[in-house]
Amino acid sequence: MNRTITYLISDKDAGFTIEQNLRHRGYSAKNITHLKKTPESVLLNGIWVHMTHRLTSGDELVIRIVEEQSSERVPPVEHPIHIVYEDEDILVIDKQAGMPIHPSLNNYYNSLANALAWYFEQQKKPFIFRCVNRLDRDTSGLTIIAKHVVSAAILSSMNARREIHREYRAIVRGHLTPESGVITAPLGRKDSSIIERTVDFDHGEKAVTYYQFLEEKNGHSLVSLRLGTGRTHQIRIHMKYIGFPLIGDYLYNPDMEHITRQALHSYRLTFLHPITGQKMDFTAPLPDDMKKILN
Numbered sequence: 001m002n003r004t005i006t007y008l009i010s011d012k013d014a015g016f017t018i019e020q021n022l023r024h025r026g027y028s029a030k031n032i033t034h035l036k037k038t039p040e041s042v043l044l045n046g047i048w049v050h051m052t053h054r055l056t057s058g059d060e061l062v063i064r065i066v067e068e069q070s071s072e073r074v075p076p077v078e079h080p081i082h083i084v085y086e087d088e089d090i091l092v093i094d095k096q097a098g099m100p101i102h103p104s105l106n107n108y109y110n111s112l113a114n115a116l117a118w119y120f121e122q123q124k125k126p127f128i129f130r131c132v133n134r135l136d137r138d139t140s141g142l143t144i145i146a147k148h149v150v151s152a153a154i155l156s157s158m159n160a161r162r163e164i165h166r167e168y169r170a171i172v173r174g175h176l177t178p179e180s181g182v183i184t185a186p187l188g189r190k191d192s193s194i195i196e197r198t199v200d201f202d203h204g205e206k207a208v209t210y211y212q213f214l215e216e217k218n219g220h221s222l223v224s225l226r227l228g229t230g231r232t233h234q235i236r237i238h239m240k241y242i243g244f245p246l247i248g249d250y251l252y253n254p255d256m257e258h259i260t261r262q263a264l265h266s267y268r269l270t271f272l273h274p275i276t277g278q279k280m281d282f283t284a285p286l287p288d289d290m291k292k293i294l295n
Contacts, residue, residue, distance in 0.1 A: 001067040001126055001148050003088055005275060009059040018042060018061065019051035026154035026274065034149065040064065065148050070126045076118035077109045084142065084282055089275045090155070091116070091145040094284040097261050100137040102129075107137070116145065132159055133166065133269070136233070140287045141168070141266025146274075154274035159230075164271040168225040168235060169214075169286060171263035171293055172244040173255065176221040179213035183238040187231045196251055197233045199241050207231045209238040217294040220247070220258075224267075236262060247293070258293045265290060 013021055019032055027035075032051065035041045040048045043062040044055075055061065079099070085092040093112065095101075100111040113129040120127035130152040132144040144164070146152035158164055186204030190196040198204075208228030215222050221244070225235050236252050239245055245253030249262035268283045286294075 001065070001128075003065040003148050003150075005063045005065070005150070007061040007063070009055045009057055009061060011057045013055055014057040015054060017052050017054055018044065018049070021055055021061070022051075022063070026157055027150060028153035028157070031150050031153050035063065038064075038066065041066070063150070065150055067128060067148055068126055069128065070120075071113065071117060071129045074103060074111075074113045074117045074129055075109060076121040077114040078118045079110065079115035081112065081115045081119065084284065085280070089147055089151040089273070091147060092269065092280075092282050093143050093145060095135055095140060095143050095266075097138050097140040097287060097289070101131050101134050101143070112143070132156065133164060133266075135266055136262070136264075138261035139264045139266060140284075140290075142269045142282055142284050143266065144269065144271075151274045155271075158271060158274070162228075164269065166227055166266065167268035168227075169265045169267040169290070170223045170225055170235060170239065170246050171259075171290055172221050172223060172239060173219065173247055174221065174244065175216050176211075176213040176223055176244055181211060181242075182228075183207075183209040183211065183242060185238060185241050187234060187237060197231070197237055199237060205229075205231060207234050207238065209234060211239070215294075220293055222294060235264060259289050261289075263290050263293065 036051060041064045044053060045060055082094040084094050095112055100107045102113050103111045130146040132146055132155045135143050146155050185199045186201055187197050187207045188200035188204035190198040206229060210226040212224045213221055214224050236246055236249055240252050246262045246264055247255045248259035265286055270281045273280050
């Protein structure tokens with residue numbers, strides 16, 4: 001993956017070194033080290049310079065990112081994928097339910113990573129799979145993929161600072177009461193399972209979920225959820241904790257009358273573009289299996 005990024009230096013950036021400027025833009029220490037070791041990866045007004053060079057207003061700073069390797073353990077396999085948005089730095093995918101994010105022992109060829117490896121192979125481009133907001137296999141909806149090492153580092157840092165805002169839609173049985181609130185129940189591993197989590201006030205990690213009732217149809221409530229933290233299975237456990245578990249959840253509420261997977265969908269993503277700083281805002285409609293429950 002080759003990417004050339006051009007920055008026009010403004011008055012507020014003048015006087016800083018190139019390294020200081022890049023760190024301010026979100027480049028990681030690993031990014032900086034990689035650029036230092038790569039010939040002609042940093043050009044100032046067309047000239048290859050060291051990171052210690054100080055910037056002047058009006059300078060043109062060009063960063064060249066070259067990645068020639070692909071993810072070794074991700075075999076390319078053709079699968080349908082729904083690309084909501086793509087540019088030189090990121091992909092936004094509306095992932096279907098039932099598709100794991102990464103290959104694993106029992107899902108080595110049917111993951112989103114496999115599908116994207118095939119997608120880039122058809123373009124004869126190397127590709128390292130870097131998913132920013134991972135979704136469970138049976139959770140549908142929006143996820144962000146970084147296309148190179150710099151966008152990955154910046155997005156990862158944004159994610160850690162909770163600057164990627166996520167809204168989920170879920171379906172529960174009955175009328176959700178109270179209709180809005182904040183769930184603050186710490187989560188930890190369940191002693192009897194390597195997969196399941198549980199509410200654990202003694203040893204669990206802080207977990208915060210905001211929820212809002214949207215509508216009730218056919219004896220079920222559609223709920224909007226936002227994450228204050230990003231713990232494994234957080235929404236699924238928190239909703240069960242307040243007495244309204246997600247239907248179809250084989251781990252925490254095997255209510256399979258209307259759906260055979262947890263009724264959870266990554267509905268909206270809002271964030272600043274890692275390179276341009278532009279506000280990005282995406283939504284993905286409810287998939288058919290969730291729509292049918294309400295209609």
